[in-house]
Structures are given as C-alpha cells and as structure tokens.
Amino acid sequence: MTRHVVAPSAEIAPGSRKLVNVAGRSIGIFNLGGEFFALLNRCPHQGGSLCLGEQVGLVLSEEPGQYCYSRPREMLRCPWHGWEFDIRTGQSWCDPKRMRTKSYPVTVEPGEALVKGPYQADIFPVSIEADYVVIDL
Amino acid sequence: MTEFRDLGPIDCDLHPPTPRMAELLPYLDPHWREVMLSRGIDGLELASYPPGSPLSARPEWRGPGGRPGGDLALIQREVLDRWGTRRAILNCLHGSMAMFSEDMAAALARAVNDWIASEWLDRDARLAASILVAARSPELAVAEIERRAEDARFVQVLLLAGSELPLGRRGHWPIYAAAERFSLPVGIHAGSAFHQPMTSVGWPSYVVEDYVSQATGFQHQLLSLIGEGVFTRFPRLKVVLIESGVTWLPGFLWRANKEWRALRPEVPWVDRSPIEIVREHVRLTLQPFDSPPDASALAAVIGQLGSDDLLLFSSDFPHWQWDGEDILPKALPEVLRSRIALDNPRQTYPRLGVRLGKECVS
Amino acid sequence: MSGAVLERSRTDAARLGMVDCDIHPMLRSERALFPYLARRWRDELETFGLRTRNPFVGSFAFPKATPALSRRDSWPPAGGPPGSDLSFMRAQYLDPYGIETGILQTLIPSGKDQRNPAFGAALCAALNDWQIAEWTEPEPRLKAAITIPAEDAEASVAEIERSAPKSDFVSIFLTTRTAEPLGRKRYWPIFAAAERTGLALGIHTGGSNGLPMTPGGWPSFYFEEHMANAFAMQPLLASLVLEGVFEAFPKLRVVLIEGGFAWAPALAWRLDKHWARMRPEVPHVRHPPSFYIRRQVWFATQPVEEPPDRADLRTLIDWIGWERLVFASDYPHWDMDDPQRAFKLALSDGETQAVFRDNARLAYRLP
Numbered sequence: 001m002t003r004h005v006v007a008p009s010a011e012i013a014p015g016s017r018k019l020v021n022v023a024g025r026s027i028g029i030f031n032l033g034g035e036f037f038a039l040l041n042r043c044p045h046q047g048g049s050l051c052l053g054e055q056v057g058l059v060l061s062e063e064p065g066q067y068c069y070s071r072p073r074e075m076l077r078c079p080w081h082g083w084e085f086d087i088r089t090g091q092s093w094c095d096p097k098r099m100r101t102k103s104y105p106v107t108v109e110p111g112e113a114l115v116k117g118p119y120q121a122d123i124f125p126v127s128i129e130a131d132y133v134v135i136d137l
Numbered sequence: 138m139t140e141f142r143d144l145g146p147i148d149c150d151l152h153p154p155t156p157r158m159a160e161l162l163p164y165l166d167p168h169w170r171e172v173m174l175s176r177g178i179d180g181l182e183l184a185s186y187p188p189g190s191p192l193s194a195r196p197e198w199r200g201p202g203g204r205p206g207g208d209l210a211l212i213q214r215e216v217l218d219r220w221g222t223r224r225a226i227l228n229c230l231h232g233s234m235a236m237f238s239e240d241m242a243a244a245l246a247r248a249v250n251d252w253i254a255s256e257w258l259d260r261d262a263r264l265a266a267s268i269l270v271a272a273r274s275p276e277l278a279v280a281e282i283e284r285r286a287e288d289a290r291f292v293q294v295l296l297l298a299g300s301e302l303p304l305g306r307r308g309h310w311p312i313y314a315a316a317e318r319f320s321l322p323v324g325i326h327a328g329s330a331f332h333q334p335m336t337s338v339g340w341p342s343y344v345v346e347d348y349v350s351q352a353t354g355f356q357h358q359l360l361s362l363i364g365e366g367v368f369t370r371f372p373r374l375k376v377v378l379i380e381s382g383v384t385w386l387p388g389f390l391w392r393a394n395k396e397w398r399a400l401r402p403e404v405p406w407v408d409r410s411p412i413e414i415v416r417e418h419v420r421l422t423l424q425p426f427d428s429p430p431d432a433s434a435l436a437a438v439i440g441q442l443g444s445d446d447l448l449l450f451s452s453d454f455p456h457w458q459w460d461g462e463d464i465l466p467k468a469l470p471e472v473l474r475s476r477i478a479l480d481n482p483r484q485t486y487p488r489l490g491v492r493l494g495k496e497c498v499s
Numbered sequence: 500m501s502g503a504v505l506e507r508s509r510t511d512a513a514r515l516g517m518v519d520c521d522i523h524p525m526l527r528s529e530r531a532l533f534p535y536l537a538r539r540w541r542d543e544l545e546t547f548g549l550r551t552r553n554p555f556v557g558s559f560a561f562p563k564a565t566p567a568l569s570r571r572d573s574w575p576p577a578g579g580p581p582g583s584d585l586s587f588m589r590a591q592y593l594d595p596y597g598i599e600t601g602i603l604q605t606l607i608p609s610g611k612d613q614r615n616p617a618f619g620a621a622l623c624a625a626l627n628d629w630q631i632a633e634w635t636e637p638e639p640r641l642k643a644a645i646t647i648p649a650e651d652a653e654a655s656v657a658e659i660e661r662s663a664p665k666s667d668f669v670s671i672f673l674t675t676r677t678a679e680p681l682g683r684k685r686y687w688p689i690f691a692a693a694e695r696t697g698l699a700l701g702i703h704t705g706g707s708n709g710l711p712m713t714p715g716g717w718p719s720f721y722f723e724e725h726m727a728n729a730f731a732m733q734p735l736l737a738s739l740v741l742e743g744v745f746e747a748f749p750k751l752r753v754v755l756i757e758g759g760f761a762w763a764p765a766l767a768w769r770l771d772k773h774w775a776r777m778r779p780e781v782p783h784v785r786h787p788p789s790f791y792i793r794r795q796v797w798f799a800t801q802p803v804e805e806p807p808d809r810a811d812l813r814t815l816i817d818w819i820g821w822e823r824l825v826f827a828s829d830y831p832h833w834d835m836d837d838p839q840r841a842f843k844l845a846l847s848d849g850e851t852q853a854v855f856r857d858n859a860r861l862a863y864r865l866p
C-alpha cells in the first residue's frame with residue numbers, strides 16, 4: 001500500500017470536494033464538516049463518473065407523506081442514473097452489501113511529517129507549514 | 138403424484154352469475170327499490186366481460202339463455218365437487234363497482250353482498266365471498282366493510298384493476314385500514330370501471346385487446362400501491378391480484394427494482410426493494426396463467442417468481458381460461474401444487490379458518 | 500464462442516461499428532428553429548409558445564429526475580442544453596464509444612403533440628430540416644427519424660413524402676401515447692407510407708394524449724410515470740397486432756424504443772393465449788400474435804433490464820430472440836445506457852454483433 005499526498009487540506013474546504021488523479025485512478029476527495037473521505041470516481045453500476053454527482057442529503061421516511069431530511073451533502077447521486085451512495089462508506093443506499101464504490105483511507109498529515117517520507121507527492125511541493133490530505137492506495 | 142382434487146384445494150376466484158335487478162330487489166331498501174324500478178335500471182354487467190364473449194364463459198358453463206355461470210348446482214357439479222374444493226371464494230363482478238353515483242353504488246353493493254350471503258353462502262358451506270364496495274367513496278366503502286365483516290364468510294374486499302384513481306392514492310386508505318383491521322385481503326380483480334380507457338394509449342377496438350391490457354392495468358396498480366407506500370402504512374395488508382395473467386410479474390419486478398434504485402428519494406417510504414415488498418404482501422390467483430409454450434420456459438418463469446408463496450389456486454369459473462381438465466398449467470412442480478392449492482390460500486385468507494390436519498398434508 | 504465480457508471490450512466495440520438507435524439532439528433554444536419556420540409560425544412560437552396536453556407552460560406534468568431529464572455530465576461546456584452541441588456529442592459519446600451509426604430522435608419540442616395541428620405540422624417539417632442541416636450533414640455517422648404530426652395522417656404522409664428522399668432519414672418517428680391506440684385505421688396511411696418508402700417505424704416512449712397515464716387514472720410520482728412509459732408499449736403492441744396492421748402491412752418494420760423488453764415475452768404469451776380463444780372477434784389476425792412480433796418488431800434495449808439474477812437476462816433474450824434486439828443508448832438522458840457496461844452479461848461475439856450492429860442494420864436497412 002502506498003500513501004499519496006493528494007492536496008493541501010486547505011484546498012478542500014468543508015462541504016467541498018476535489019477530483020484527483022492518483023496512480024492512474026480518478027478519485028474524489030470529499031470534506032464533510034472537516035472529515036475527509038476518498039472514493040473511486042467510478043460508479044459500480046455502469047461506470048458513470050460518480051464523484052461528479054450531486055451531493056445531496058439523505059431523505060428517509062417512517063410513513064408516506066413524511067420526509068425526514070438529514071446529513072446534508074453526505075450522499076452522492078451518480079450523475080447518470082441517480083443511484084445514491086454514502087460518501088462515508090462508498091456503499092449504495094439501496095443495495096449496500098453488493099453495490100459499493102471503492103473507498104480509500106484518508107488522513108490529514110502535517111507537512112513536517114510528510115517531508116520525511118515515504119510519501120508520493122509528485123504533483124506539488126510540500127511545505128512544512130501546511131497540512132495535507134493523504135490517501136492510502 | 139397426488140391427484141389434485143385429493144389435496145382439497147381452496148379455489149380463490151370463481152364467479153357467480155351477475156345478478157339481474159329483479160334478483161336484487163328483495164335486498165334493496167324501499168327507496169332504492171323504487172328508484173331501480175321507476176328508472177328502469179338494469180343490465181349492470183361489467184362491460185369488461187360481455188356475457189356472450191367466449192372468454193366470459195366456457196360453453197358448458199352457461200345457464201339458460203347462455204348466462205355465464207348458471208346456478209349453484211352448476212358450480213357444485215363443475216367445480217366444487219369435481220375438484221374436491223374445500224373452500225371457494227366468490228367474486229361477483231357486478232356493475233356497482235363502476236357506478237358514478239356513490240350512493241347508488243353503495244346501495245347496490247350492499248344488495249349484492251346480501252344476495253350473495255343468502256342465495257349462495259347460506260346454501261353451500263364451502264362458499265365464501267368478497268365484499269363489494271363503492272370504491273369512489275371510501276367512507277361508504279368502509280361502512281360496508283364494517284357491516285359485512287361480522288360475517289366470517291366474507292374474506293376479502295374487492296376492487297377493480299381499472300379504477301378511477303390509482304389504488305395506491307391516499308384517498309383509498311380508509312378502505313385499506315378497514316381491510317387490515319378485519320384481516321381481509323384486498324382483492325384487485327381484472328375489469329374496468331371504464332372511467333378511462335383500459336390503456337394509456339387510448340380506447341382499444343376489441344374485447345380481446347381490453348382483456349390483454351388488463352395485465353398492464355395490474356402493473357400500474359401494483360406500482361401505485363408500492364410507490365404510495367400503502368404497504369409501509371399498512372404492514373399487515375395483503376393484496377391479491379385476481380385474474381392478472383401472472384407471468385408479467387418477474388419483468389415488472391426487475392424494472393420496479395431498477396426504478397426504485399434511481400428514484401427512491403421521491404418515495405422515501407419505500408424502504409425496501411419492490412421485490413421484497415411484493416413477496417411479503419402480494420399474491421396472485423392462478424387463472425388465467427399466461428403460460429409460455431414449453432415446459433422449460435414455464436419452469437424458468439416459476440423460478441423467476443422467486444418464491445413459492447405467491448400463487449393461489451383459482452378455477453376462474455366460468456371464464457374460459459382452460460380446456461378439459463387442464464386446470465393447472467402443465468408441468469407445474471409437485472411441491473408447488475400443494476402450496477398453490479392449499480397452503481398459500483390458507484395463509485392469505487385467515488378468515489377462511491382452514492386448519493390442516495395431517496390427512497391433508499400429502 | 501469467446502464469452503468476452505462486454506464491459507472490458509471497449510476497443511472491440513469500437514471496431515465493431517456500433518449502431519445506436521436512440522440519440523436525442525436538442526435545440527440550443529427554440530429560436531434555433533427560426534431559420535426553418537415560416538414567419539407565421541415564428542410568430543406563433545413567440546406569442547403562444549408550445550402547447551401540448553400538459554398543465555405547465557415550461558415544464559413537464561411529472562417533474563423529471565434531473566434538469567433537462569439529462570445525465571448531469573452531459574451539459575456542453577460551451578453552453579446550451581444537453582444534446583445541443585454536436586462537437587461535444589462527438590467528444591463525449593460518438594468518438595469514445597466508436598458509434599458508427601447513431602439514429603436521432605428529436606423529442607423536444609414535439610411537433611406531434613401540438614394542440615394547434617397546423618403549427619404542429621410546421622414544427623415537424625422545421626425539425627426535420629434542422630436535423631439534416633445541423634446534424635446529419637455535418638456528421639455522417641448520424642442518421643435521423645422523420646418526425647410527423649401523427650394525429651393528422653394526411654399531413655404526416657405529406658411530410659414523409661417530402662423528407663423520405665433525403666437518404667439521411669432512416670425511419671419515421673412516432674411516440675407511444677397517441678390520441679387513439681396506434682393500430683387504429685386513422686394511422687394506417689402512415690404505415691402505408693412507411694412500407695412504400697422502405698423506412699422503419701420507430702415508436703419511442705412518450706407523447707401526451709391527455710389521457711390518464713394509467714388505466715386506473717393519474718398517478719402521483721415520477722417513479723410511476725417513468726415506469727408507466729414502458730407499460731404504454733404493451734397495449735400499443737397489442738393494438739398493432741390485433742388491429743391487423745402487420746397483416747395489412749407485411750413489410751412494415753417496427754422498432755419499439757425506450758420501453759425496455761422484459762415485458763415482451765409475457766405479453767406475447769398472453770396475446771397468443773387470448774387470441775386463440777377470441778379469434779371470432781379478430782378474424783383478420785390470421786396468425787398467432789407472436790408470429791407477427793417475431794417477424795416485424797424489434798425491441799430497443801434501453802433502459803436495459805437488470806434482473807437480480809443475471810442469468811435471467813439471457814433467458815429473457817432467448818425468449819425474445821437475439822435477432823430482435825437493437826441497442827439504444829438514449830444519450831444524453833439520465834436513464835441512458837452505457838454501450839459497454841449496460842449489459843451485465845457475457846455475450847458471445849455473435850451476440851454482440853447482432854445486438855449492437857447487425858440487427859439494427861436489418862431493421863433500418865442501413866447500408
């Protein structure tokens with residue numbers, strides 16, 4: 001498993017996301033209220049660019065006519081057929097056991113630690129003053 | 138292999154002749170009796186089943202004047218005795234279900250239900266029946282369900298596939314609440330009130346075209362019940378699709394499942410796949426069984442239903458759905474025969490009170 | 500049999516020369532039609548706008564799942580709605596997937612459904628000219644379907660005769676929800692014209708006839724409407740068969756588009772069964788319905804069926820016949836199918852060639 005430094009954490013503000021290319025893979029990095037998540041940008045259904053999908057809330061219901069809205073922006077709707085995926089797990093809401101996109105462990109590391117390696121950060125220079133998003137691949 | 142009749146099957150769909158007004162008069166109150174007579178109201182057979190049409194009755198299952206269904210003696214001879222029927226559920230396809238006037242519909246439904254009780258159920262203990270209601274008025278429908286539910290021989294509430302509004306719509310829910318309360322499944326029967334065409338592409342020319350399109354009518358209704366969350370709201374409710382054709386179901390479920398994955402947030406109360414919902418809540422009567430031409434395809438379709446619980450035996454007497462002795466689709470697996478004949482109907486219609494002693498489990 | 504999984508065979512697909520029977524081009528704006536409309540109808544469009552049997556001026560009766568009912572990544576970077584930019588369509592779809600022939604169906608605006616029939620006929624003619632000038636002439640991979648004001652058979656035949664000589668048209672475009680079931684005699688002149696010109700009849704999901712969306716009345720949700728679209732194909736096909744259209748027009752070729760296909764076998768069994776019983780009512784239907792369906796009807800694949808047990812998909816296609824399916828993507832709509840990944844099934848080379856190319860060549864008489 002290789003650890004990749006993919007972006008300065010300040011670049012992905014809470015509520016926003018960034019698409020990165022790591023080792024030939026397109027991966028979406030999401031910041032949900034300060035927590036980072038990384039998902040493979042490929043929908044397990046028919047291969048749509050999942051991480052370009054709308055970030056929406058989760059609506060559940062106990063009975064018809066009731067709409068319980070929660071977790072704003074924490075669900076990803078595939079830009080093609082609209083299947084919902086939980087950004088925290090990569091699982092599809094309707095078929096969580098069999099239908100999921102790959103999710104990668106993400107950490108935020110201080111630049112100071114990173115300059116020592118063994119990290120891959122080919123794309124940009126790492127400064128010891130900043131924090132960075134690191135994913136395990 | 139056990140003879141089918143030795144299983145003592147429960148027949149979940151057969152039709153008494155549609156009563157003429159003269160037969161109903163004794164069961165109408167004085168006001169409505171006078172209305173019917175003074176306005177000359179009669180001829181309330183549903184247009185979905187023109188009496189002379191081959192489909193409406195097998196040639197030997199017609200009474201005097203070709204009337205489909207004949208009389209009790211004919212039903213006893215041709216169905217109950219012949220197939221060793223333990224219990225049989227009468228669905229009277231009377232035009233009260235299509236009447237625009239809610240009050241007249243309710244008065245007629247009441248009369249038909251009472252006619253069924255005295256002229257049929259009282260005369261053969263094997264018979265049970267569905268409750269006719271004025272579906273346009275859920276309030277009146279509930280009143281009739283409550284009135285008739287005291288009589289355990291009424292085991293189901295009957296609605297038409299060609300309804301005025303989709304059956305899942307919330308306006309119908311009082312009916313489902315009452316049905317659930319009294320352990321009455323809701324039976325949706327082929328046929329239309331013809332408040333609109335039997336297709337969404339206009340009025341067809343032929344009876345056979347209408348009849349073929351009934352299957353699509355069932356598909357819409359089932360989707361409506363699922364999408365509106367009827368089974369979420371009424372978790373003990375069972376729905377029986379009567380005379381639906383059956384074999385459209387697997388393809389329907391695949392598609393419904395796919396739609397749900399894409400559009401779930403619009404109907405968030407649909408909290409499970411439509412496939413699971415249908416397995417738990419929906420049953421289908423056997424005849425007509427739109428069977429593929431060969432046995433291996435039949436086995437494949439049965440497999441695609443994905444459950445042995447779904448099908449309920451029905452003769453669909455007097456409708457001409459099968460010839461000779463072929464009351465079951467050919468090549469039905471042996472295990473399924475007893476499920477269909479007995480276990481599934483028994484579980485679907487608890488009010489029948491059929492308990493199985495050892496002698497029946499073959 | 501190679502058993503190649505189609506998901507993995509992007510390059511093979513490119514070499515295959517795929518035919519896609521359903522691509523939707525879109526006007527950049529209604530004004531894009533102005534060059535093709537007479538002054539009278541430009542004024543109509545500006546003053547009264549498009550009027551169909553729908554409750555809203557600028558929206559659908561059932562709000563769709565996505566803006567412009569399109570997949571979210573199909574908005575052209577240079578502006579305009581999905582499907583309106585040929586170069587983006589090439590870059591996003593035609594080139595990477597190796598589409599050799601794509602058949603255009605222009606759904607919006609609909610000339611078919613206009614409440615003002617003369618305006619509808621003018622719109623159809625304008626859309627046909629627009630399809631040629633702005634799509635098929637600049638992009639030879641694209642072919643088009645002649646859009647017609649179907650409720651007016653005479654005007655439809657005139658438009659077919661005007662447009663058919665242009666070889667870029669490979670079919671006549673109809674929708675499912677016509678005022679009467681499509682098999683009825685009022686539409687027969689259209690079928691005669693199709694036979695005469697050798698053009699296929701592409702019947703696509705949609706249309707607004709003002710009738711309830713279901714035989715049980717109007718539903719509530721897009722969840723229902725979207726699936727009801729597929730249901731409409733069943734009575735439509737029943738109508739074509741039972742009215743005797745295939746008996747009267749034995750050379751007519753019908754492609755049913757965007758209705759899926761899982762319903763087809765059960766419908767054919769049902770038709771055969773009840774036809775046999777009810778023959779006295781339809782003596783003009785001399786053969787079992789399945790005979791005509793197998794002879795003259797093709798099913799476009801989208802939205803592809805996804806049974807939980809994938810083996811059921813193969814069984815299903817076996818029942819329909821591998822020669823009866825033609826691939827359609829429905830690009831750029833949200834419920835489109837990806838040519839390489841939609842079929843969750845290992846197809847043999849022969850099956851791939853049939854479904855993705857050869858069947859469509861036959862159905863549409865492509866060169």
Ligand code: FES
Nearest residue numbers: 043045046078081
């Ligand atoms: S490709 Fe993502 S939902 Fe279909």
